[in-house]
Amino acid sequence: MKLYSTLDRSVVDILPLKEGEMSIYSCGPTVYSRMHIGNIRAYVNWDVLHRALIYLGFEVKRVMNITDVGHMSSQDDFGSDFGDDKMDRQAEKEGIQPIDIANKYIDSVLDDFRALNILSPIGSIIPADLTFKNVEKYGWARATSYVDEMIQIIKKIEENGYTYETEQALYFDVTKLPDYTIFTGQKLEEKSIASREEVEVDTQKKNPADFVLWMKRVGKYKDHIMNWSSPWGEGFPGWHIECSAMGTAILGENFDIHTGGIDHVPVHHTNERAQNIGAFGHPVVKYWVHNEWLLNTDEGKLSKSKGGASSLPEILDQGFDPLDVRYLFLSINYRTRIQYSEQALQGARNARLGLNSKVLSLGTEKGSVVQAYKSRFVEYLESNLNMSAILALINELLRSSEKKADILATILDLDNVLGLNLVNLSADETSKQYILGTDSEIDRLIEERVSAKKSKDYKRADEIREELLNHGYQVVDTGDGLQLFKK
Ligand code: AMP
Ligand code: ZN
Numbered sequence: 001m002k003l004y005s006t007l008d009r010s011v012v013d014i015l016p017l018k019e020g021e022m023s024i025y026s027c028g029p030t031v032y033s034r035m036h037i038g039n040i041r042a043y044v045n046w047d048v049l050h051r052a053l054i055y056l057g058f059e060v061k062r063v064m065n066i067t068d069v070g071h072m073s074s075q076d077d078f079g080s081d082f083g084d085d086k087m088d089r090q091a092e093k094e095g096i097q098p099i100d101i102a103n104k105y106i107d108s109v110l111d112d113f114r115a116l117n118i119l120s121p122i123g124s125i126i127p128a129d130l131t132f133k134n135v136e137k138y139g140w141a142r143a144t145s146y147v148d149e150m151i152q153i154i155k156k157i158e159e160n161g162y163t164y165e166t167e168q169a170l171y172f173d174v175t176k177l178p179d180y181t182i183f184t185g186q187k188l189e190e191k192s193i194a195s196r197e198e199v200e201v202d203t204q205k206k207n208p209a210d211f212v213l214w215m216k217r218v219g220k221y222k223d224h225i226m227n228w229s230s231p232w233g234e235g236f237p238g239w240h241i242e243c244s245a246m247g248t249a250i251l252g253e254n255f256d257i258h259t260g261g262i263d264h265v266p267v268h269h270t271n272e273r274a275q276n277i278g279a280f281g282h283p284v285v286k287y288w289v290h291n292e293w294l295l296n297t298d299e300g301k302l303s304k305s306k307g308g309a310s311s312l313p314e315i316l317d318q319g320f321d322p323l324d325v326r327y328l329f330l331s332i333n334y335r336t337r338i339q340y341s342e343q344a345l346q347g348a349r350n351a352r353l354g355l356n357s358k359v360l361s362l363g364t365e366k367g368s369v370v371q372a373y374k375s376r377f378v379e380y381l382e383s384n385l386n387m388s389a390i391l392a393l394i395n396e397l398l399r400s401s402e403k404k405a406d407i408l409a410t411i412l413d414l415d416n417v418l419g420l421n422l423v424n425l426s427a428d429e430t431s432k433q434y435i436l437g438t439d440s441e442i443d444r445l446i447e448e449r450v451s452a453k454k455s456k457d458y459k460r461a462d463e464i465r466e467e468l469l470n471h472g473y474q475v476v477d478t479g480d481g482l483q484l485f486k487k
Contacts, residue, residue: 001056002384003049003257004335006183006265006288011384014287016256021059024050025247025285026121027260027268028064028140030071031105032090034311035112037325037340038261038294044329045291046259047118051417052381054123062121063250066109066135066142068102069226070215071239081169081212081238082202088225098225099144106132106140112312115322115474117419128487141250143242147228150237150245154213154230157278163213166204168221170214170232172274175207183270183288211271212238240271248276248284258285262292291334313462318342321476323420324349330387330418351391352420358398359411359422367405369413373397377414390414434473434484442471442484449475449482 001014016022026046029035035043053060072083087098094101114126121139130138136145143150154170157163162176174180174188181188188209216235217227227234247255260269269288276284315325328348332338376393380386394414397407408423415422436443449464465475473484 001053001382003287003289004384006269006290012287014257016058017254017286020057021061022053022257023251023255024053024060024062024257024259025243025251025255026062026064027243027258027264028066029105029109030067030086031102031109032071032086033105034108034313037310037312037315040112040116040312040325041294041329041338042259042261042291043113043118044116044326045334047116047419048330048385048387048417049257049259049289049334050119050123051419052385055417056378056381060123061251061255062123062139063246064121064140065243065246066102066106066140067239067242068099068106068142068144070143070237070242081215082220085224085236091225102142102144103132106135110135112322115312116326117323117421119419141246143237143246144226146242146246146249147237149249150241151214151228151230153245153248153275153279154232154237154241156280157213157275160278160281162274162278164206165232166202168202168204168216168219169212169235169238170216171205171210172213172271172278173206174209174211174274177274177277180209180274181270182273183265186266211240211267213241213275214238240268241275243268243272244275244279244284247272248280253280253284254282254286255284256286258288260288260290262290265290289334292337294329294338294340296340313465315345316476317458317461319476320345320349321352324352327352327420330420331391333385333387335384355394355420356422359408362404362408362411364408365405366409366412367403368409370397370402370406370410373402373410374413377417381417390418434486442468442473445471446482446484 002011003014004010005012014022029039050060050062069085069087071086072081073086073089085098087101091098091101110126110130110132113120114128118126120126120130124138126138136142154163157172158170162172164171164173188207214230214232214235214237215221215224216233217224218233218235221235224236227236247258258269258272273283273285276282312322312325316322324345325348328345329338331348331351338344373393377390380389380393383389394411397410400407402410412423434442436446445464445468449461449468452458452460452464468475468484469487472487474487476483476485
């Protein structure tokens with residue numbers, strides 16, 4: 001398998017540490033709001049990698065973190081550690097505890113992943129009844145469950161002489177690591193300094209780029225809600241340490257691949273690598289891979305904190321299917337920037353429905369996989385996930401003179417990686433549709449939802465979507481009306 005390695009600045013052969021195995025750590029969601037479509041891009045891209053590695057016969061060990069404490073509002077843009085905790089801020093807004101915010105949005109992540117046909121980190125389909133209560137059985141790791149491991153790793157970093165303590169925090173001293181900025185090649189002085197009014201700078205901090213390993217429950221954070229005791233006093237972990245701690249606790253002191261969005265390169269992954277070297281004397285991660293941005297059409301960065309970006313339910317309300325979103329993101333290489341627009345999504349939808357109907361016309365008899373196509377599929381997958389070549393290959397196969405039953409079998413086989421439910425959907429989509437008059441309670445809910453949408457009562461419309469879901473039906477909005485499908 002070849003992938004673009006951010007540190008090598010080129011496409012390289014991914015040679016696993018242990019033959020036949022591939023260990024992957026994926027930066028996961030900060031669960032303080034519904035995911036936006038930029039996040040979805042990241043998860044679809046890395047789901048395709050995950051599925052591809054399984055398809056290629058690797059035994060994949062994957063973990064994805066869930067950040068439920070310590071991610072500051074200022075960290076993404078400025079790299080400053082002194083913003084508001086995103087979880088606390090949202091908890092205040094919604095009038096509930098941070099842990100309940102986390103649980104609520106973990107469930108929303110699961111709903112979105114399930115709809116997008118994203119596999120769980122352990123490689124299974126996400127069961128319909130999976131909630132925040134059991135996510136850790138499926139390969140997700142919650143930061144708040146690993147605070148002990150974080151404290152242990154911080155102790156190691158401290159023993160190895162990379163830290164200093166102020167009244168407010170324990171810091172990683174970046175000047176102790178000569179190649180600290182290896183990812184960006186920036187000079188330390190060039191690293192941006194937080195500049196927002198809300199950001200308080202610790203006057204005892206030595207260098208602007210030093211980052212917090214442990215934040216004490218003092219000063220600005222004296223009322224921080226989630227706290228733990230530690231050798232540096234009561235407080236909570238810095239954001240970056242969770243990934244070093246959970247990655248090594250679960251995958252060991254060396255693992256193959258670390259995935260994340262390009263936004264994580266200059267701060268989050270730079271710091272994670274520094275912590276790894278600080279604790280273990282070596283970088284831990286063999287290959288860092290990053291997906292490019294999904295941008296708004298006006299070149300603006302999509303971000304949850306800025307609002308305005310679309311969530312999956314909003315997109316479904318426009319009449320799209322989750323698999324349209326999946327198709328859009330898997331049809332474009334993870335290293336290509338995407339301008340998001342409704343037209344782009346409509347294009348993906350048309351292409352997907354076209355593909356579906358061609359597959360449907362193949363009939364239902366399954367023959368055997370056409371090996372010549374399978375081997376080209378493997379070749380394209382292994383060339384840095386060349387998805388446009390793969391989609392062209394599928395079209396070529398559909399136009400070929402191979403037997404219909406063999407084409408169908410081949411497409412079924414390739415769909416293990418694409419995850420477009422090509423065959424299932426085309427055969428089942430119509431039979432799964434709800435027919436009015438079957439159940440008076442469902443009929444009533446449909447009627448109520450249509451009128452709620454007409455009167456722009458989106459809150460009620462959302463509630464009814466949930467109610468229908470509880471009855472086992474998925475709503476697909478179509479202009480003024482809706483269609484219902486059995487889940
Ligand atoms: P967060 O929940 O903010 O930690 O982000 C979750 C994942 O989505 C991370 O891997 C980010 O790098 C990625 N991500 C966030 N915004 C975008 C975007 N606009 N385009 C692509 N990836 C993104
Ligand atoms: Zn991370």
